[in-house]
Amino acid sequence: MFYEDTPEQALRFGDVLRGYLSITPIIEEPMLGVPIKRCNIDVDLPQFCVVMDPCCRTRNKTISLTPLIKIWGTFFDNPYLEADLTRINRMMEPQQTLSSSQWDSLPQGQKTKRLAEGRAYAFFNLFVYAPHDWLPRYRASKTNGQEVPTNYYMIDFRSTYKLCCDRINSPTDAPLESKVLQVSRETRAELRDKISLYYAKVPAEDRILED
Amino acid sequence: MDRKAEESSYSRAISQGTGSQDLAKEYKIAVIPFGKYEITLRLPLETESVEILEVKINKDFLSYEQKKASKGFHDVEDFYKK
Numbered sequence: 001m002f003y004e005d006t007p008e009q010a011l012r013f014g015d016v017l018r019g020y021l022s023i024t025p026i027i028e029e030p031m032l033g034v035p036i037k038r039c040n041i042d043v044d045l046p047q048f049c050v051v052m053d054p055c056c057r058t059r060n061k062t063i064s065l066t067p068l069i070k071i072w073g074t075f076f077d078n079p080y081l082e083a084d085l086t087r088i089n090r091m092m093e094p095q096q097t098l099s100s101s102q103w104d105s106l107p108q109g110q111k112t113k114r115l116a117e118g119r120a121y122a123f124f125n126l127f128v129y130a131p132h133d134w135l136p137r138y139r140a141s142k143t144n145g146q147e148v149p150t151n152y153y154m155i156d157f158r159s160t161y162k163l164c165c166d167r168i169n170s171p172t173d174a175p176l177e178s179k180v181l182q183v184s185r186e187t188r189a190e191l192r193d194k195i196s197l198y199y200a201k202v203p204a205e206d207r208i209l210e211d
Numbered sequence: 212m213d214r215k216a217e218e219s220s221y222s223r224a225i226s227q228g229t230g231s232q233d234l235a236k237e238y239k240i241a242v243i244p245f246g247k248y249e250i251t252l253r254l255p256l257e258t259e260s261v262e263i264l265e266v267k268i269n270k271d272f273l274s275y276e277q278k279k280a281s282k283g284f285h286d287v288e289d290f291y292k293k
Binding site: 075077092094097098117120122141197201 | 287
């Protein structure tokens with residue numbers, strides 16, 4: 001079960017909300033001197049966004065959010081993912097990360113390197129949300145141009161932003177009418193595991209220094 | 212019904228069942244971690260002896276540091292970008 005049948009009266013990590021702005025500052029280069037360089041602030045009202053604060057940390061009129069975005073149609077090129085796109089949220093075998101034709105065309109050295117990684121996450125910064133009747137359907141394009149109707153969505157951990165709202169004082173003292181869906185305890189655990197490893201991943205060069 | 216009464220009614224339903232034909236459980240099952248093992252116990256509510264139902268290896272014995280060190284990730288995004 002991906003979503004809770006009876007959502008709680010509280011804003012929780014992973015919840016799908018509506019009615020919140022998304023803000024992205026855009027600069028040409030770092031503002032290190034005078035005059036101040038030209039900059040833009042991109043303001044958008046995504047149809048849905050997702051709570052990225054750990055449960056109980058939503059407070060003090062501040063919340064962390066990330067937009068719920070459409071999935072890449074190319075996920076459907078891979079039969080293993082096509083069967084259930086939420087497999088992206090869990091670790092998988094190296095051969096399952098690509099279609100069989102893509103895997104077969106890899107140079108042997110690449111295959112050996114990938115096999116040595118063993119079971120691991122792919123799409124490290126992405127987490128897929130399962131279809132739900134309340135999420136609108138849209139058409140996603142595979143590499144060959146074929147369009148697939150779907151209502152899978154996803155979040156990108158890199159798109160998380162802070163938003164201030166006067167009515168957010170605690171998880172329960174918040175505009176609960178903006179809550180659309182609540183993920184199940186199991187799904188929230190998967191989201192927590194993946195985002196934890198996203199930040200906890202030790203890069204290869206640092207791993208050598210630690211050894 | 213206030214929230215506390217609802218919660219109490221819910222836990223009663225979970226632990227005892229709701230139908231008049233449903234017999235209340237006379238024991239509890241507990242899983243106790245013991246070193247690298249997990250022991251499943253049957254705990255009678257009356258004064259009977261405790262029964263060991265299962266002993267199995269706890270596969271979650273890696274520390275968080277060990278877990279994160281052992282996990283790489285598959286870099287495949289370029290294959291999916293148009």
